[in-house]
Amino acid sequence: xxxxxxxSTAMLLAxxxxxxxxxxxxxxxxPLVQVAGKALIDWTLDQLxxxxxxxxxINVHHFAPMLAKHVITRSAPVTLVSDESERLxxxxxxxxxxxxxxxxxxxxxxxxxxxxxxxxTPMLNRLADAWDPAKLDVLMLVHPRKTAHGFDGAGDxxxxxxxxxxxxxxxxDAPFVYAGAYILHPRLLDDEPALPFSMNKIWDRAIAAGRxxxxxxxxxxxxxxxxxxxxxxxxLLAAS
Numbered sequence: 107x108x109x110x111x112x113x114s115t116a117m118l119l120a121x122x123x124x125x126x127x128x129x130x131x132x133x134x135x136x137p138l139v140q141v142a143g144k145a146l147i148d149w150t151l152d153q154l155x156x157x158x159x160x161x162x163x164i165n166v167h168h169f170a171p172m173l174a175k176h177v178i179t180r181s182a183p184v185t186l187v188s189d190e191s192e193r194l195x196x197x198x199x200x201x202x203x204x205x206x207x208x209x210x211x212x213x214x215x216x217x218x219x220x221x222x223x224x225x226x227t228p229m230l231n232r233l234a235d236a237w238d239p240a241k242l243d244v245l246m247l248v249h250p251r252k253t254a255h256g257f258d259g260a261g262d263x264x265x266x267x268x269x270x271x272x273x274x275x276x277x278x279d280a281p282f283v284y285a286g287a288y289i290l291h292p293r294l295l296d297d298e299p300a301l302p303f304s305m306n307k308i309w310d311r312a313i314a315a316g317r318x319x320x321x322x323x324x325x326x327x328x329x330x331x332x333x334x335x336x337x338x339x340x341x342l343l344a345a346s
Contacts, residue, residue: 112234113289114160116183116214117204119197120147121167121190126331135169137218138176141330142340145176149221155182157230159214163207165190165200198303202295210292212239215305217286219331221339222247223346225324233289236269236321243294244309244318246271248282249327255342256329257283269319273310285323 124136131139137147144152147164154162165188166173177185188204195203201215214230222229229247237245248271251261261280264272274280294308294317312318326346328339 110234111237111239112157112159112230113211113213113237115208115211116150116154116159116162116216117201117208117290118147118150118162118164118216118218119200120173120218121165121194121200122218123168123194127333130333130336131168135166135173137164137173138169139330139336141221141336142343146221146330147173147177147218150216150218151177151180151183151185153222153224153228153230154214155180157228159183159230161186163188163204165195165204167191167194194302195300196302197305198295198298198308199301201290201305202298203300205292205295208292212237212289212291215288215290219329220286221328221330221343222285222287222323223326223328227324229287229323229325232324233287233321236319237289239291242289242317242319243291243315244288244312246288246309246318246320247285247323248320249285249323251279251281251283254283254327254329256331256335256339259283263320265320265322269321270316271313271318271320273313282320282322283327285327286329 120137124131138145162183162185167190170191174187263282
């Protein structure tokens with residue numbers, strides 16, 4: 107049964123240049139890089155379809171026509187395109203530009219450089235079950251840094267027992283990594299312009315207001331950000 111809090115729409119951030127994925131992105135956008143026989147973006151779109159999410163909005167820039175052609179043929183979820191061919195708007199501006207397609211209800215936001223494998227309960231269901239729009243404007247999926255495949259950074263957040271989040275700041279490391287998925291209430295973007303800006307600004311505002319929480323992922327998580335990570339991820343997926 108679909109959780110009552112399950113958003114019906116998702117935004118997939120797919121407009122990046124894929125610089126770290128070169129030379130694979132010399133001929134295609136990063137979301138169309140193949141991992142285990144499937145384009146990166148389809149790993150997420152297939153999860154959304156399985157969960158009953160009806161609509162996805164995808165922003166495009168690098169090889170925009172190629173990516174648009176790939177996604178608009180899908181019947182589930184029905185996929186719409188927000189075109190940033192003329193100007194990249196970063197994560198925040200890209201979502202603001204797409205709001206007329208996304209609507210006024212809470213929606214999922216996904217990066218397109220991670221494969222998120224479910225634990226015992228599907229990840230989308232867990233996010234929907236934990237979502238409370240009366241208390242939250244953002245609910246972010248995080249993953250333990252120690253088991254984050256393909257991630258070589260110092261970590262992003264500290265998370266307490268209630269899910270309250272603190273940035274790593276000047277600490278040498280932090281135990282949790284942003285897993286590239288969250289639920290967002292669009293009211294948090296009221297009065298924001300469709301100009302280039304990062305969602306980090308919005309997250310910091312929500313954290314300061316106590317309106318952002320983390321949910322720890324209980325499955326496996328693979329960051330696929332480089333050509334080397336493609337082969338490593340395929341080997342791990344085959345082994346599992």
